[in-house]
Amino acid sequence: MRIHHLNFAALRKIPPVGGGEELAAVCHCLLVETDSDGLVLVDTGLGTADLRSPEERLGADWVAFAEPARDVAVSALQQVIRLGYAPQDVRHIVLTHLHRDHTGGLPDFPHAKVHVGETEYRAVTDSAAPHHRVSLERFMAAHRAHGPQLMPVVADEGADWFGFQGAARPQGMECELLLVPLPGHSAGHSGVAVREGEGQWLLHAGDAYMYHGEIEQTPPSSHPALDLIQEGAQTDVGARADTRDRLRALRREHGNQVTVFSAHDPWEFARFSK
Template identity: 35%
Template sequence: MKVHHLNCGCMCPYGGALYDGFSKGLKAHLVCHCLLIETASHGLVLVDTGFGSEDLRPAGSRIATFFKIMNNIQYDRSLTALSQIQALGFNASDVRHIILTHLDFDHAGGLSDFPQAQIHLMQREIDTSRQRHSWLTRSRYRPGQWGATSGWVGYQAAGEKWFGFDAVTALKGLPLK
């Protein structure tokens, strides 16, 4: 097994260290951390997707205008998971599983770049994303990024907590080891 760290998006909000606690200068520099796991028998597993190819169109509407402006999103297609996976010599179809920590726009935007992958996430997050009653939830959860994808598997918490977080001990189609 080989694990790659991918930076799948860059946000440079104004405020520097006031925003993130350590940046020097006027702008902070935040990345969308994702992991790409090469498995011997189950293809590639992507943990979060960052911004997707369609998100990085400056005039696009997949990301709320408020967050585009507030986060000063950098439109660099080379930072998409798809672009980085291709640079490693793989194809989008090699990504067989995507594990999402949550469905916020900066974690799930790349789902549409991997339409054949099975998507794993907590059922509670799926349910929460459908409750778009407030401006904040409508801005955070952007069905335009992932609404047309299929192959979703929602999980209930099972097993021991991990550092206080709910845990899932097995994912459909993936080995425990």
């Protein structure tokens, strides 16, 4: 199995804490080459149509704040092609959650099975589910108009992954990839754990935290520009803070086995892109 760390959108530039050169916020995603399941995408960033017509597809207010670069070349579709693959080679997409900067590439891979946590799935499909209205608003109509093959991943309450309960393998997949509940940011936010070697895991924590200082520094240090995003999106402040603290403990106690990263921190992404 080979894992590619890729950035599927360049967003507004933000300065490092303490000053210095600005970097564009990223949409840090994974492309996983597997023997059993073809290509697997973990999150999809912004899609080709989003990058051509962002205001129309993503909303003018969001675009004014996020300032996405209108460069189709950074889309998942184009990067998959540059790696020598056909779009049809992407058989599975595993999502941390259903916000627009994570689902934009879905229309570029309409044939793929799309795996998402059961709570997140119900939030957009069941009008009686908690946070249904806001969840459906944030899962952009343009990203679901083609009828993506959404498949809920039911948490395995008996499973324990480094102290995180409920981790489960998406249905129909054989590779060592798990959806790990990391609640708080969205109705059913999850992380995606991928085994990259014997006893070694990557954990894509999505938007469970936004800045590496939140899990690497004591006391936790956040980024003011990224705080605005978190504060405007999180559905459960207490659960999100608890998730962050559990990720801090995971890194402290199992950092030799699990490498944790988030979706939008450009300094974190730079460590992997090198």
